[in-house]
Amino acid sequence: MERVPILKIGQTLFVSIQIDLQDQSVVQLQEDLAEELVASRATGVIIDITAVEIVDSFIGRMLATIGSISRLFDAETVLVGMRPAVAITLVELGLFLEGVRTALNAEQGLRMLNGRS
Amino acid sequence: MAELPIDSGDDVVRVRQHVRAAAADTGLSLVDQTKLVTAASELARNALVHAGGGSARVEVATSATGRAGIRITFTDAGPGIADLDLALTDGWTTGDGLGLGLSGARRLVDEFELVSKPGAGTSVVVAKWSR
């Protein structure tokens, strides 16, 4: 089972999802991220899904959950790089991910995180 | 035509990849490919999680109006769905009836047919055609 690597740069954790993830891997990511947030005291998380071609309801809900978990540790999460086709499919599914902050790319996401503090 | 087993999380990923390749070959637009694969992912996961496993048959087909496309049949021998109306409730704004992602998947495809009876498993046939 693939584990998604988590990078720490400054006060921000970077997660770049590169492959077609199995459900278990996403759940594992949630756990790993929670652990890392506690260990690193990071204040921001960027989840880059530029390379992700499919986001179904399970993965979508997991991404939203990651946002909520981060908030528990006083960190803000930004989901970046969603592909147009994925966004169109998600809204058709009725999954608006309303509690999740989003940005076009990692650069804009970082600006958003830094602007906040 | 391919018959794919759905007995693990990896199988669900394999179904996604297979459907994606087949859809691309048939000339479906990128958005339509994404919708079909996403629907397939929902249905494959249903079979795994709610029925303990099943299979997916992916075939290249032609619509009644002569358009090329993909038809996928998901079958499982699980407990079946007792309340079909509830399961298919269009939960666009309120969330889906039984959390089965069925109404969502239905919105993503051009044709959707569900046959299920308690104790007799479930069969879902979906199709998406090129424009």
Added chain:
Amino acid sequence: MADFLRTNQAKVLDRWCEIVSATARGRMSPDDLRSELADLYGLIVGAMSGAGVAESGELRSALVALSRSRARSGFSPSETALAVFSLKDAVFELIADSADMVAEYLTFSRMIDDLGLHTFEAYAATREEIIKQQSEAMLELSTPVVQLWDGIIAVPLVGTLDSARTQLVMEKMLDALLASGSSHAVIDITGVPTVDTEVAQHLLKTVMAARLLGAQCTICGIRPQIAHTIVSLGIEFGDIATKATLADALAHALRSAGLKVVPA
């Protein structure tokens, strides 16, 4: 019957050409007409004797081609079908006295009827294809995306917002957001004639899709007439900013982007 047609080709073909050219009204030269009918004649006889899939396939393609070329020359589909039907008249004149050909003639007649109808179907199918292409072109044309400013795009909607247009709008808008790196989109619905709950849902979908790509949306162009409909239908735009004019929407977007316009 096939043999009869082969043996009497010259006579039948001549008579057929005569009948058809009476209605051609100069739209086709006599030579072109003759060669067109001669080819068809050959294929019909071939299909009758051979009864193979190849022969009948060739015949049907020839009929489709005939239908298209005649439509281009200004013949109505009925005229084209009648041209095919009149082969029956030409044949009948020659066998009117032979009682033993009656049964064969009946079969032959039905076959020609079928062929004539086939030209009509081909005509209809061509029209359908043209209409489809034109409506797709219209859909594309009426969905422009404009860069208003650095980071701000505008999507002026013209015409009814149905699910087909919504799909196209979403695709174009999201691609534009990505390509321009924009974080704001102004959706101008001045050109949308009616806003009912369905249209409102489409708008909502569009706004939510933009948000998933990190962009804020402002809806503008709500005309006084439709404002009343929106309120009475109980449609709530929630936290989506709505402005009356494009100018207001631009000002709002600039403000959100942290920009200010100051005198030079």
